[in-house]
Amino acid sequence: MRSLRGRLTVWLLAGTGLLLVAGGLTLDRVITSRLRREYDAALIARARSLGTLTEQGNGRVWLESADGGTPEFGLRENPDYFEIWRSDGSVVQRSRSLGARDLPRAGGPIAVPLLSDLTLPDGRRGREVEISLRPRSEKEEQEERPSEQRSVPDLSADNLTATLTVAHGREDLDAFLASLHVTLTLVVVVLLAGTGVLVKAVVGIGLAPLDSLARRLDGMDSESLGERLEAADAPAELVPVIHHLNALLARLDASFARERSFSANLAHELRTPLAELRTMTEVALKWPGETPFELEALREIQGIGLQMEGVVVNLLALARCDGKQHTVWPSEVCLRELAASCWNAVAAEAEGKGIMLQLEIPDDLTVMTDREKLALILANLFSNAVAHGCRGGLVTCSATADGAEFSVRVRNSTDALTAEDLPRLFVRFWRKDPARSGGRHAGLGLALVSSLCDLLSFEKEARLAGGSLEITLRGRLNGARSAAAAVRPTAVESPESPRVANPQ
Amino acid sequence: MRLLLIEDSARLRATLERGLRKAGYAVDAAKDGREGLWLATENEYDVIVLDLLLPEIDGLTVLRTLREKGAPTHVLVLSAKDMVEDRVQGLRLGADDYMVKPFSFDELCARLEALVRRSYHAKNPVIRIGELELNTVARQAWYASREVKLTPREYGLLEILVLRAGEVVSRRDLWEHLYEFDFEAGSNVVDVLVYSLRKKLDPRVPQRVVKTRRGLGYLIDAGQP
Numbered sequence: 001m002r003s004l005r006g007r008l009t010v011w012l013l014a015g016t017g018l019l020l021v022a023g024g025l026t027l028d029r030v031i032t033s034r035l036r037r038e039y040d041a042a043l044i045a046r047a048r049s050l051g052t053l054t055e056q057g058n059g060r061v062w063l064e065s066a067d068g069g070t071p072e073f074g075l076r077e078n079p080d081y082f083e084i085w086r087s088d089g090s091v092v093q094r095s096r097s098l099g100a101r102d103l104p105r106a107g108g109p110i111a112v113p114l115l116s117d118l119t120l121p122d123g124r125r126g127r128e129v130e131i132s133l134r135p136r137s138e139k140e141e142q143e144e145r146p147s148e149q150r151s152v153p154d155l156s157a158d159n160l161t162a163t164l165t166v167a168h169g170r171e172d173l174d175a176f177l178a179s180l181h182v183t184l185t186l187v188v189v190v191l192l193a194g195t196g197v198l199v200k201a202v203v204g205i206g207l208a209p210l211d212s213l214a215r216r217l218d219g220m221d222s223e224s225l226g227e228r229l230e231a232a233d234a235p236a237e238l239v240p241v242i243h244h245l246n247a248l249l250a251r252l253d254a255s256f257a258r259e260r261s262f263s264a265n266l267a268h269e270l271r272t273p274l275a276e277l278r279t280m281t282e283v284a285l286k287w288p289g290e291t292p293f294e295l296e297a298l299r300e301i302q303g304i305g306l307q308m309e310g311v312v313v314n315l316l317a318l319a320r321c322d323g324k325q326h327t328v329w330p331s332e333v334c335l336r337e338l339a340a341s342c343w344n345a346v347a348a349e350a351e352g353k354g355i356m357l358q359l360e361i362p363d364d365l366t367v368m369t370d371r372e373k374l375a376l377i378l379a380n381l382f383s384n385a386v387a388h389g390c391r392g393g394l395v396t397c398s399a400t401a402d403g404a405e406f407s408v409r410v411r412n413s414t415d416a417l418t419a420e421d422l423p424r425l426f427v428r429f430w431r432k433d434p435a436r437s438g439g440r441h442a443g444l445g446l447a448l449v450s451s452l453c454d455l456l457s458f459e460k461e462a463r464l465a466g467g468s469l470e471i472t473l474r475g476r477l478n479g480a481r482s483a484a485a486a487v488r489p490t491a492v493e494s495p496e497s498p499r500v501a502n503p504q
Numbered sequence: 505m506r507l508l509l510i511e512d513s514a515r516l517r518a519t520l521e522r523g524l525r526k527a528g529y530a531v532d533a534a535k536d537g538r539e540g541l542w543l544a545t546e547n548e549y550d551v552i553v554l555d556l557l558l559p560e561i562d563g564l565t566v567l568r569t570l571r572e573k574g575a576p577t578h579v580l581v582l583s584a585k586d587m588v589e590d591r592v593q594g595l596r597l598g599a600d601d602y603m604v605k606p607f608s609f610d611e612l613c614a615r616l617e618a619l620v621r622r623s624y625h626a627k628n629p630v631i632r633i634g635e636l637e638l639n640t641v642a643r644q645a646w647y648a649s650r651e652v653k654l655t656p657r658e659y660g661l662l663e664i665l666v667l668r669a670g671e672v673v674s675r676r677d678l679w680e681h682l683y684e685f686d687f688e689a690g691s692n693v694v695d696v697l698v699y700s701l702r703k704k705l706d707p708r709v710p711q712r713v714v715k716t717r718r719g720l721g722y723l724i725d726a727g728q729p
Binding site for chain 1: 513515516519520522523526557559584585586587604605606607608609610
């Protein structure tokens with residue numbers, strides 16, 4: 001059963017029902033047992049009382065009163081019965097109600113009264129008690145009398161024993177017990193029904209805050225993620241749940257906002273170049289034959305194509321990182337050689353802005369990592385440094401090894417960033433300029449750096465220091481040689497190797 | 505007709521400037537919101553084409569500021585923001601039209617023409633005044649059932665005078681609607697243009713259609729035969 005309400009109701013009803021039934025049965029058992037004991041005690045007392053009327057003398061045993069002194073043993077409706085035997089098994093006396101019939105007996109001497117159920121001679125259910133007794137002798141009777149009443153002859157004492165069985169109908173007891181069973185059963189059933197109603201009401205009251213919470217959550221959608229659940233009036237058990245839900249809603253809200261921002265930024269990054277393409281081609285087609293304009297338009301169209309290609313390539317690379325579709329192929333990578341080669345991709349643009357690269361990486365510092373992906377990281381960091389660095393500035397790329405770890409640091413002067421911008425540097429499509437003017441950088445380069453760092457298990461850190469942006473990557477050497485040689489600063493000016501990346 | 509184009513994308517701005525000029529508009533262009541707002545405040549334009557995501561001052565702020573200053577100029581928003589709420593916000597702030605990038609250049613021209621007509625309270629794109637007929641969509645003119653071949657600037661001059669038929673339009677007014685902000689020309693450039701238009705419309709009686717009001721300007725009589 002998956003419903004909390006159903007589970008609580010069933011378990012509470014089952015538990016309460018079990019307790020009620022067990023209680024009813026116990027009560028029934030106790031009362032029945034007590035009544036039976038009292039009944040049996042009364043029967044034994046009656047037998048003993050009857051036994052006091054037996055006498056012996058001269059080798060004979062007799063009953064002082066022929067019908068036991070009570071009319072119950074007589075000829076009447078629903079009578080009681082008794083029978084007395086001598087120790088040799090001969091019948092001393094039967095009640096008149098018994099006639100010539102016998103009551104069942106165990107026989108032999110009985111230490112304690114023997115009780116048993118039986119069917120009475122008249123067919124009723126009954127109960128009998130069998131006791132052993134020693135009838136009083138006449139001598140004992142004489143001694144009990146006051147002295148003036150004692151008879152003169154000295155009778156010899158007799159020592160005969162007898163067995164007395166008294167049987168009594170138990171219809172009253174059975175009727176009372178049956179009535180008791182019915183009453184207790186009815187009480188249990190009524191209590192169970194009452195408990196059912198009570199359990200339903202209590203469960204309903206108890207779960208009402210949960211229902212309220214469920215209704216509140218049911219009414220929420222992507223537009224109301226900014227709202228929060230009220231914990232002030234909630235039961236203590238629900239407060240942590242509400243706090244967790246609110247935290248989840250906050251994360252969802254932030255996630256939706258990022259998603260909306262991502263979609264809007266992506267739309268802008270693609271719509272603008274598409275608009276440029278479309279307008280250029282339409283204008284060129286509308287007034288054909290203007291060769292200079294057409295040539296210029298073709299050059300622009302090529303630029304737009306490269307720009308869009310860059311966005312798509314970076315998005316694809318990010319999607320592959322997200323989908324963990326990239327495989328890491330480790331190889332021994334010389335950091336200095338790789339950094340110099342990556343700088344070539346941006347060297348022309350850097351030259352145009354008068355920006356120089358200073359390499360501070362030991363010649364023999366090698367790391368065991370994926371060369372292609374590290375190259376992509378460095379190329380994007382250099383591209384970012386050149387695009388946003390100050391004109392005539394310096395880009396410094398340094399690397400050091402410490403024990404089993406290495407770090408690579410790319411530093412460029414900048415006057416555009418503030419400390420508030422640092423947490424957003426690696427966010428996809430983030431650009432300092434909210435208008436997103438200028439098409440070459442879409443704000444994906446550092447996001448790709450971040451994803452690739454995760455893939456290569458590098459730690460990354462961005463900080464502003466002395467008017468410069470410094471991005472540091474830290475990773476493990478993974479068994480590659482660490483540098484012991486002194487750092488040899490070198491300025492790299494001209495591209496020599498092929499372009500290794502398409503930075504954005 | 506004179507337009508102000510406020511667009512931060514250099515490629516799109518240059519292409520639109522060229523295309524709209526070819527279509528007969530005088531176009532001033534601004535690369536950011538601050539420059540655009542200054543131009544819009546300092547000059548009189550028939551229509552402003554406004555991007556929303558702009559450096560310095562964003563497009564919505566430009567629009568809001570213009571409307572707060574009471575500028576009646578029609579504004580066509582041209583933006584990559586395509587959500588309904590973006591359009592609603594733009595229109596509610598006082599934009600007269602909204603186009604999403606990428607867009608059709610022909611559709612942009614058509615919408616600009618519609619906004620220009622609305623500026624002069626003309627709903628029908630074909631305007632007839634006596635024997636003169638002007639199709640503001642095809643940008644063609646006929647006089648006495650004969651098509652008159654006009655340059656974009658001559659067509660612009662005729663369109664202003666037709667749309668404001670019966671009203672004397674000053675030389676300065678004509679100059680402001682026909683030439684860009686940074687256009688440098690002699691003081692009689694409008695007179696030369698009027699002369700050229702008159703000759704093309706009716707070489708035998710040049711002043712029949714476009715009349716001169718000395719010291720005031722030019723007009724086309726709304727009730728002329």
